[in-house]
Amino acid sequence: MSTAVDLRDPSTFPSRRVEAWKYTDLARVLRETPPPSPTVETAPGGPFAALGGEEIAFANGRAVGADAFVASGEQTLRLRFVSDATGTGHSASVRIAVKPGAKLTLLESHEGAGAGYVASYRIDLDIPAGAEVTRVVLIDEPADAISVSVAHVKTVPGAVYRQTTITSGARLQRQETHLAHGGEGTEVTLDGLYALSGERHTDLTSVVRHGGLNGVTSQLTKGVVRDTARGVFQGKIVVERGADGTDARMGHHALILGERAEVDAKPELEIYADDVQCAHGNTVGNLDESALFYMQQRGIPADEARALLTQAFLIEVVDRIAHDGEREVVREWLTARL
Amino acid sequence: MLKINNLHVSVGDKPILKGLTLDVPAGEVHAIMGPNGAGKSTLGYALSGRPGYEATEGAVDWRGESLLDLEPAERAAKGVFLSFQYPIEIPGVPALTFVRTALNAQKRARGEEEVSAPAFLKQVKAASAALKMDFDMLKRPLNVGFSGGEKKRMEILQMALLEPSLLILDETDSGLDIDALRIVSEGVNALRSPDRAMLVITHYQRLLDYIKPDRVHVLAAGRIVASGGPELAHQLEAEGYDKYLPQAA
Numbered sequence A: 001m002s003t004a005v006d007l008r009d010p011s012t013f014p015s016r017r018v019e020a021w022k023y024t025d026l027a028r029v030l031r032e033t034p035p036p037s038p039t040v041e042t043a044p045g046g047p048f049a050a051l052g053g054e055e056i057a058f059a060n061g062r063a064v065g066a067d068a069f070v071a072s073g074e075q076t077l078r079l080r081f082v083s084d085a086t087g088t089g090h091s092a093s094v095r096i097a098v099k100p101g102a103k104l105t106l107l108e109s110h111e112g113a114g115a116g117y118v119a120s121y122r123i124d125l126d127i128p129a130g131a132e133v134t135r136v137v138l139i140d141e142p143a144d145a146i147s148v149s150v151a152h153v154k155t156v157p158g159a160v161y162r163q164t165t166i167t168s169g170a171r172l173q174r175q176e177t178h179l180a181h182g183g184e185g186t187e188v189t190l191d192g193l194y195a196l197s198g199e200r201h202t203d204l205t206s207v208v209r210h211g212g213l214n215g216v217t218s219q220l221t222k223g224v225v226r227d228t229a230r231g232v233f234q235g236k237i238v239v240e241r242g243a244d245g246t247d248a249r250m251g252h253h254a255l256i257l258g259e260r261a262e263v264d265a266k267p268e269l270e271i272y273a274d275d276v277q278c279a280h281g282n283t284v285g286n287l288d289e290s291a292l293f294y295m296q297q298r299g300i301p302a303d304e305a306r307a308l309l310t311q312a313f314l315i316e317v318v319d320r321i322a323h324d325g326e327r328e329v330v331r332e333w334l335t336a337r338l
Numbered sequence B: 001m002l003k004i005n006n007l008h009v010s011v012g013d014k015p016i017l018k019g020l021t022l023d024v025p026a027g028e029v030h031a032i033m034g035p036n037g038a039g040k041s042t043l044g045y046a047l048s049g050r051p052g053y054e055a056t057e058g059a060v061d062w063r064g065e066s067l068l069d070l071e072p073a074e075r076a077a078k079g080v081f082l083s084f085q086y087p088i089e090i091p092g093v094p095a096l097t098f099v100r101t102a103l104n105a106q107k108r109a110r111g112e113e114e115v116s117a118p119a120f121l122k123q124v125k126a127a128s129a130a131l132k133m134d135f136d137m138l139k140r141p142l143n144v145g146f147s148g149g150e151k152k153r154m155e156i157l158q159m160a161l162l163e164p165s166l167l168i169l170d171e172t173d174s175g176l177d178i179d180a181l182r183i184v185s186e187g188v189n190a191l192r193s194p195d196r197a198m199l200v201i202t203h204y205q206r207l208l209d210y211i212k213p214d215r216v217h218v219l220a221a222g223r224i225v226a227s228g229g230p231e232l233a234h235q236l237e238a239e240g241y242d243k244y245l246p247q248a249a
């Protein structure tokens, strides 16, 4: 599933004939290597600017300063992928290391301007024992952008990793998370939220591999699609031989609010160990008509009632974000888009 | 104030109301009684504009304006309030947020100034105390996990805060014990006024001991088949609806 997309080599652009890309046909929208994006400037900032911390920024794929980071103690890092390009492509990769005992808040933003660009990113993150990483990813791109971002996260026993991705999609957008789960004492939360309209498409794909004893994973993704938008959720949890006592839960719940909107969900559990507690739930539905009427009866206009019910549906994911500051930024971002 | 003339309403293709005519002058409380399945709830839904309840014939005039062409929220802003027989749960939306959103939406629609959060809170505190409701309950998602009686009180609380002028109470007494019935009725009676009209739908006479109607109508098989003063309710209580059922006609 980790077929690395290399923008310089069109033979690495998967089509839907590749099982892991069956809902996200990159080859259909991208046939050739796009011309390289120009160099652009970017000033420090981004959606998480008010939360402070250090900043690493990539502007059209070029590192503005450092392109790696080592977290120690209690730190906030704003990792910004800024795209400002039209019809061109860029890519970047970044490695983030965390010292034992460190507490890192990683605020990642994908800030797109321009039109029709192609972006490809790779993030490597290693989390040692006693360390805690909270990663919040906010993806805000133009409707005609194409982007793929892949994160490889390694946790060892006694590490804590929480991830929440929030996105409004793009022409074709995919975020992959590959997580090696350390097992004993390691707690992983892997959440996602998508709110798509127009012809937007997003694909949240994750593979969590439980390799050790008694690991815990909790995964919750919620989404709403309107118009002709398409949401894709592919979540796979693998419990390897010997990873006994694993407790893994995965939920994906979506609202389809457009007659021609679509959601494709593929939750998978592969279990090779004993005495595990694994469960997955997947629901796709519509807003409750009787609730909508009730709200309108009280004077709330239909559109506002829909927005309120949609927000109420999605907010569970936002509420799971541990820190107040990030939660508020995300809540405001979401409210503005419903 | 409310003039319903020869109203026909179908649900799906099924005609439910078949020529209902009713006149409620300003300041009056009219009771609608009738057997199960007569179309009482359908009347409430048709007046409030529930999708799927289609008026195929007739007219509804509210303060000189036709109601039937308006959206449900527009009707609400014009004062129409339906207390649901089965109030709906709204997960994820705290009751307080819900009511304030509704109140301000109505005020916006009427071109009035919105109510501020502190002023609203003060109103809610007073209104919930009058209904002997636990204020903390209002911080929970609306009606989620509320008992039947709590949901009914919540309806009356919303009514007190939204201050509607056409009040339709659909079986508000069901699910209430005698104490709750008294408290809820006091809440309703407090809203009686010369510039309001009320339709009290009920199956039992009991509620009408507390909310005294000016007129009582019997709704059976989609039409008003009898009308009278409060004594009609007692007569129905004693005799039942048998003589109004279609097979008896």
Ligand SMILES: Nc1ncnc2c1ncn2[C@@H]1O[C@H](COP(=O)(O)OP(=O)(O)O)[C@@H](O)[C@H]1O
Pocket: B011, B012, B014, B016, B034, B035, B036, B037, B038, B039, B040, B041, B042, B043
């Ligand atoms: N949503 C609906 N779908 C189908 N039939 C309905 C619906 N609502 C009401 N009905 C039918 O309409 C008739 C009147 O129902 P209702 O207005 O609820 O009666 P009441 O409130 O007097 O008991 C009943 O026969 C009921 O089965």
Ligand SMILES: [Mg+2]
Pocket: B040, B041, B042, B085, B171
């Ligand atoms: Mg009924």
